[in-house]
Amino acid sequence: MKGQLPLDIELAPEDQEFRREVLAFLHQHLSEDVRRASRLSTGVFVDPPWSREWHQALYQKGWITYAWPQAYGGCGWSPTQRYIYESEASLCGAPAVAPMGINLVGPVICEYGSAWQRQFYLPRIRSGEDYWCQGFSEPGAGSDLSSLKTRAVRDGDHYIVTGEKIWTTHAHFANMIFVLARTSQEEKQQQGISFLLIDMTSPGVSVQPIMTLAGDHEVNQVFFDAVRVPVENLVGEEGRGWSQAKYLLEYERGGGAPSVRSRLALERFRNILRNEAGDSPGRLLIHEKDMQFRLGELEARVMALELLDMRQVAKRQAGERLGSTASIVKTLASELLQEIEKAGVEALGSHALPAMEFAGPAFAVSNQAPVPEHGWAIIGRHLNGLAGTIFGGASEIQREVISKDLVR
Ligand SMILES: Cc1cc2nc3c(=O)[nH]c(=O)nc-3n(C[C@H](O)[C@H](O)[C@H](O)COP(=O)(O)OP(=O)(O)OC[C@H]3O[C@@H](n4cnc5c(N)ncnc54)[C@H](O)[C@@H]3O)c2cc1C
Missing domain, CATH: 2.40.110.10 (Butyryl-CoA Dehydrogenase, subunit A, domain 2)
Structure with missing residues (x-):
């Protein structure tokens, strides 16, 4: 398990130290079972019990509600530290923790909840009891x-x-x-x-x-x-309740390191190209000019997204208004992810067909025999990924948000 922050960013000494701590924790507590479930899950979130196992590891460490206000159990991390944690965790194969409690209703209860609601529900969200x-x-x-x-x-x-x-x-x-x-x-x-x-x-x-x-x-x-x-x-x-809904949707659309999902998808695509036969004997797809061109174009777009991610972090770090940046990132990230996954299915070619039978939670299927390992979960991810431009605010709606922000 090796950490690899996107691009080559220079970190302050305290952030380098923080990154070492994050990597040590991931190395020690992220089990192979959980990483496998995350790798082969075709949906957005990994099912319990794997997600619960990871939730518990973060809870024991005191990192499960890192983004909450410190008074309610937040870690007080800077935007850069949040980015380091979120990027490294994803790059090391950690699943996204089921967000509906931790990222959505939790912050709403912190902000708007009664004393009783905070006392009763927040500990249960933290511990994963609810x-x-x-x-x-x-x-x-x-x-x-x-x-x-x-x-x-x-x-x-x-x-x-x-x-x-x-x-x-x-x-x-x-x-x-x-x-x-x-x-x-x-x-x-x-x-x-x-x-x-x-x-x-x-x-x-x-x-x-x-x-x-x-x-x-x-x-x-x-x-x-x-x-x-x-x-x-x-x-x-x-x-x-509309005010609380708007507050929650800000959490739903912001945060995380969306470029990392595209980076991981691109590596899966590259892996397919390295393993699938090309047009002439002895050549692999990775040697074909048109595939190299496609890979290069997608790589450039992933790098652009990584820069946008970092621009968001820099704005947060400087306490600047994010404006429609979250909508820009959400739109570009979800559309790019769909294109990368589609490219993967096309590169798999006829191998994608038997993989259809194994669409669904690939981690739950023990015999993937007819499908080469580099093709596991690719079809499922592609099909489920079509929803990425709909949930969390459809692309058309995001474009409306962006255009309104730009003409303000
Ligand atoms: C996988 C998945 C998981 C989800 N999980 C949850 C969940 O846990 N909880 C929950 O509450 N919801 C959830 N949703 C629902 C999601 O929030 C909605 O699907 C989304 O808001 C779009 O609404 P809709 O499906 O009614 O489509 P519609 O709003 O009917 O949109 C249909 C199409 O019309 C376009 N459109 C609509 N209005 C405009 C406009 N004004 N201008 C231009 N184009 C427009 C849309 O962009 C879209 O392309 C989930 C959706 C999916 C696909």
């Missing part, structure tokens, strides 16, 4: 989220919640869901929405799987049939 999912999107309310129809009607010290959510990632693993629900009809769509924390074991909650194109069970539909939710589970003020 597994959360995000109940925002509905059929008919995705990009236009504020047109959501799920209702929460006050009845004494409870809300009665009725409606449905869709594309709910990992709802089948979760015991808690945070939901946007309409508590009143106002003239402006964004008003009258409230942010509720709901126990998935409450009577009236049901989960239906949605199978992805790649054959994975990652997303779901969640139904609420007159579910009773204690009023103490309302976050912030009733009818003001």
